[in-house]
Amino acid sequence: MGHWRTRLMVGLTGLFGLAILTLVGVLIWLLSQVPGKETRSVAVDGLAAPVEILTDSNALAHVYAETMDDAYFALGMLHARHRLWQMEAQRRVAQGRISELLGAAALPLDRRMRVLGLYRSAQASLGALDPEVMGALERYADGVNRYLNKPLEALPLEFQMLRHKPELWHPADSVAWFKTMALRLSTNYGSELLRALLFRRLGDDAIGDLFPIPSDNDPVTLDDQTWSTARLPFRDRDPITEPTRRGCGKAALNPLGEVQPNSPPQPVRASNAWVVDGHLTDTGAPILANDPHLRLRAPILWYLARISTPELSLAGATVPGMPFHLLGHNGDIAWGMTTTGADVQDLFCEPVDPTRPDRYRGPDGWLSFETRVETIRIRNSAPETLTVRHTRHGPVLSDVDTGARQIAGRNHVLALRFTGLDPADTTAAAIYRLNLARNWEQTIEALSAVVAPQQNLLYADVSGNIGFAALARIPQRPTASGLVPVAGADGEHDWAGFVARDELPRALNPVSGWFANANNAIVSSRYPHRFSVEWEAPYRAQRLAALLEEYTRDGRRYSLNDAQAMQADTLSGAAQALLPYLLATRPKDDRARDALGLLRTWDGRMNRNRPEPLIFSLWLRALNQALYADELGSAFPWYRGHRPRTVIHMLTRARSWCDDVSTPTRTEHCDGVLSTSLSQALSEGAELFGEKPALWQWGQAHRATLAHPLISRIPVLSTLLDIGIDSDGGNYTLNRGAGYGGSVDDADPATPLIHAHGAGYRAIYDLSNLDNSRYMIATGQSGNPLSRHYSDLVEPWRDGRYITLSGERKDLQGTATRILRLQPAPTDSDQPTDSDQR
Numbered sequence: 101m102g103h104w105r106t107r108l109m110v111g112l113t114g115l116f117g118l119a120i121l122t123l124v125g126v127l128i129w130l131l132s133q134v135p136g137k138e139t140r141s142v143a144v145d146g147l148a149a150p151v152e153i154l155t156d157s158n159a160l161a162h163v164y165a166e167t168m169d170d171a172y173f174a175l176g177m178l179h180a181r182h183r184l185w186q187m188e189a190q191r192r193v194a195q196g197r198i199s200e201l202l203g204a205a206a207l208p209l210d211r212r213m214r215v216l217g218l219y220r221s222a223q224a225s226l227g228a229l230d231p232e233v234m235g236a237l238e239r240y241a242d243g244v245n246r247y248l249n250k251p252l253e254a255l256p257l258e259f260q261m262l263r264h265k266p267e268l269w270h271p272a273d274s275v276a277w278f279k280t281m282a283l284r285l286s287t288n289y290g291s292e293l294l295r296a297l298l299f300r301r302l303g304d305d306a307i308g309d310l311f312p313i314p315s316d317n318d319p320v321t322l323d324d325q326t327w328s329t330a331r332l333p334f335r336d337r338d339p340i341t342e343p344t345r346r347g348c349g350k351a352a353l354n355p356l357g358e359v360q361p362n363s364p365p366q367p368v369r370a371s372n373a374w375v376v377d378g379h380l381t382d383t384g385a386p387i388l389a390n391d392p393h394l395r396l397r398a399p400i401l402w403y404l405a406r407i408s409t410p411e412l413s414l415a416g417a418t419v420p421g422m423p424f425h426l427l428g429h430n431g432d433i434a435w436g437m438t439t440t441g442a443d444v445q446d447l448f449c450e451p452v453d454p455t456r457p458d459r460y461r462g463p464d465g466w467l468s469f470e471t472r473v474e475t476i477r478i479r480n481s482a483p484e485t486l487t488v489r490h491t492r493h494g495p496v497l498s499d500v501d502t503g504a505r506q507i508a509g510r511n512h513v514l515a516l517r518f519t520g521l522d523p524a525d526t527t528a529a530a531i532y533r534l535n536l537a538r539n540w541e542q543t544i545e546a547l548s549a550v551v552a553p554q555q556n557l558l559y560a561d562v563s564g565n566i567g568f569a570a571l572a573r574i575p576q577r578p579t580a581s582g583l584v585p586v587a588g589a590d591g592e593h594d595w596a597g598f599v600a601r602d603e604l605p606r607a608l609n610p611v612s613g614w615f616a617n618a619n620n621a622i623v624s625s626r627y628p629h630r631f632s633v634e635w636e637a638p639y640r641a642q643r644l645a646a647l648l649e650e651y652t653r654d655g656r657r658y659s660l661n662d663a664q665a666m667q668a669d670t671l672s673g674a675a676q677a678l679l680p681y682l683l684a685t686r687p688k689d690d691r692a693r694d695a696l697g698l699l700r701t702w703d704g705r706m707n708r709n710r711p712e713p714l715i716f717s718l719w720l721r722a723l724n725q726a727l728y729a730d731e732l733g734s735a736f737p738w739y740r741g742h743r744p745r746t747v748i749h750m751l752t753r754a755r756s757w758c759d760d761v762s763t764p765t766r767t768e769h770c771d772g773v774l775s776t777s778l779s780q781a782l783s784e785g786a787e788l789f790g791e792k793p794a795l796w797q798w799g800q801a802h803r804a805t806l807a808h809p810l811i812s813r814i815p816v817l818s819t820l821l822d823i824g825i826d827s828d829g830g831n832y833t834l835n836r837g838a839g840y841g842g843s844v845d846d847a848d849p850a851t852p853l854i855h856a857h858g859a860g861y862r863a864i865y866d867l868s869n870l871d872n873s874r875y876m877i878a879t880g881q882s883g884n885p886l887s888r889h890y891s892d893l894v895e896p897w898r899d900g901r902y903i904t905l906s907g908e909r910k911d912l913q914g915t916a917t918r919i920l921r922l923q924p925a926p927t928d929s930d931q932p933t934d935s936d937q938r
Contacts, residue, residue, distance in 0.1 A: 138918050143925040155918035158903050159881035159889035162912055163407045169239045171407045172423045176243020183420035183883040185258040188266045190421050194276035195219045201262050203479040211500040214474040215488050222276035224523035233529045237271035240423035244269035256884050258810055277421050278527045282520030282552035288445040293503045295584050297735050309754040312745050319641035321622040322607050370836055371438035373558040374616035375566045382657035385868035386560035389663040390436025391859035393836050398806045399883040400860040406905050415905045417861050424531045432538045433561045434865035438617045440570050442554040442631045444519040448493040448588030452511050460491055463591035491515040519573045520552035527551050540567050547571040548601050556617050560867050568615040569606040574599040599629045616644040639673030639832040663864045668900035674744040674832035675704040675716055681751050685774040692778050695793045706830035708799030715793055717853050718781035726777045730762045742831050799826030801853040823891035825898050827855050874902035
């Protein structure tokens with residue numbers, strides 16, 4: 101028996117060794133396929149003239165073409181060469197086909213995407229695009245497919261691991277990106293579900309405490325005088341709380357059951373942008389700064405590119421999968437964006453006929469569901485069929501969302517109305533025309549085609565103008581709704597079209613000399629149309645305003661370096677607002693006394709090498725749990741977050757939340773909750789970071805993981821290819837370093853305050869000399885984990901450094917690390933020419 105075991109162990113050891121050798125061999129081979137220094141010429145069918153692509157030492161691409169059609173083709177090849185897995189994953193998510201690659205674990209996502217039908221909507225939207233836009237999308241797809249048919253090196257690591265060959269690229273794949281981004285940035289339906297669940301557990305009174313009313317003193321991007329120049333009427337302030345008992349009949353009054361574990365997390369959205377008039381700058385021309393905040397992954401969403409043609413020059417941020425510059429400048433204008441946070445989604449509760457479940461009630465009687473059957477192929481499993489139902493409002497979300505199903509209850513469904521699902525979406529045309537715009541009037545005309553996502557656009561031009569506009573589709577609701585699911589049968593809450601374009605917010609050359617937005621309210625509550633009541637907390641916007649006033653006060657001239665310092669700013673207004681309440685705490689022991697001593701001298705800056713941000717963040721996390729976890733029960737993970745305004749409200753005006761309802765024989769008070777939560781936070785910190793809080797560092801917990809969505813899940817490779825870095829910032833700093841649901845990741849108690857969300861792209865545009873503009877992305881240009889350009893920008897990004905995206909063609913030819921020349925093919929062979937060199 102022992103001899104048999106010995107042979108088995110020897111055999112297993114040999115197999116393991118062979119597997120390791122095979123893996124090492126594959127990695128060595130793939131390393132040899134990573135593009136290095138090269139000069140290469142490739143013959144390509146369909147080009148009007150030669151194209152030259154010069155890649156500098158930072159792997160930034162400079163494309164020189166004679167026509168924009170050829171430039172779109174070249175950009176397609178570039179994106180496919182450097183970010184092919186990102187493109188493949190993005191389109192498969194939109195299609196609801198990621199399970200074909202990743203197996204059953206991805207089924208919930210695929211089911212949701214099939215029900216929403218984003219890709220079908222993208223395909224339908226192609227018919228609404230004019231020939232020019234379709235031509236650009238098709239030329240880009242041609243470039244991608246040229247690379248797929250005749251790649252210049254082996255497919256990247258992810259494709260080798262999954263033994264997968266990508267399908268050809270289609271224009272709908274590009275349009276689908278706008279749809280998925282609209283879904284990511286339009287989060288109201290999740291908020292509606294959250295409010296409904298909390299109401300079912302706690303009732304109306306608690307909703308006002310959990311969602312405090314925004315202050316009239318909060319920053320507003322466009323004041324009443326600015327937008328009222330359009331001669332629109334003012335309106336009275338709507339109450340924030342609505343009749344939350346409206347919804348799915350009596351089900352809304354039933355006690356809340358256990359929330360399912362796949363309930364959606366609290367949504368996160370953020371970005372910063374500001375633009376300063378040339379009268380206030382040291383250059384005499386506008387300066388525009390922008391840093392959109394999205395989930396931080398590797399590779400980062402953005403790909404920096406510069407295109408130069410006789411008809412147009414563009415520089416800035418592209419997204420692989422899309423032929424247009426989403427953010428950047430074209431030599432005449434520069435633009436940046438932030439997410440508006442507009443309410444463009446409503447959930448409608450539709451009664452279902454209990455005797456005929458294929459019918460639901462409408463205003464004039466029973467209606468049949470529109471249905472289709474979807475087949476989802478699953479890696480290593482049998483296919484699954486899914487019946488998708490639609491009502492007159494939209495897809496039935498409760499068929500695949502457990503939270504929506506709970507709210508719907510028996511004999512009801514929840515259907516989603518969402519601007520991003522409209523089948524005649526011309527948003528791609530809007531970005532195409534924005535790239536071509538030369539002035540404010542052409543920019544506004546371009547933006548008139550935006551459907552979704554709703555974004556705030558900040559604008560500057562070389563003539564000295566600065567502007568702000570938010571012109572996507574906003575529902576025109578006949579009644580106050582949007583905070584909770586509403587009844588769908590009577591038609592009372594049906595959308596009455598969209599707000600007229602000329603009534604949407606826009607402004608040019610303000611008296612103040614600047615515009616700024618950090619996802620705060622863009623208009624006051626007196627605006628005649630309601631955009632939202634759930635604006636981002638005001639702390640970043642307040643900091644923007646304070647710094648802009650400081651940097652332009654008493655004749656001081658605003659500079660590019662000032663903008664750079666603002667993007668790196670780590671002062672937390674939330675910390676400053678909370679500290680007076682926290683510092684009144686009575687310490688329970690010496691460790692708590694020492695921690696309070698550190699916080700008393702802290703200025704609120706979330707710097708990675710300091711202990712105070714970590715003490716504060718752990719304490720705030722524990723305090724949130726102590727204040728409302730007992731009342732919320734199983735709904736707590738849905739709502740949990742930093743929520744500084746809610747905490748202050750509960751410590752001051754709603755102190756009953758300090759009592760622990762799970763201890764009915766005694767009453768807890770806020771003083772005790774503060775001291776107990778501090779001790780709990782310090783005990784948690786001691787286990788993770790050591791016994792002495794003075795030796796802790798924020799960066800120990802606040803690490804920008806920059807994880808690869810696939811490789812980070814694979815042992816050994818995840819460690820070998822880890823590019824994470826300790827970082828500054830927090831949820832409420834301009835240099836934003838946030839996590840989901842308030843920086844809490846309870847799945848991994850060792851990383852509760854991880855930095856998962858922030859500025860993946862930073863840009864500062866100098867309208868006096870746009871070639872002097874500054875840029876940075878969070879990872880690197882390459883999506884290949886084996887390339888040095890996969891992570892070479894991580895440390896410069898963390899440290900607030902920048903690079904430029906400019907240079908004379910002749911100079912770049914002499915310093916380029918790679919030169920790729922695309923030559924019109926003399927035949928249909930489309931083969932590399934004899935001058936092809938590696």
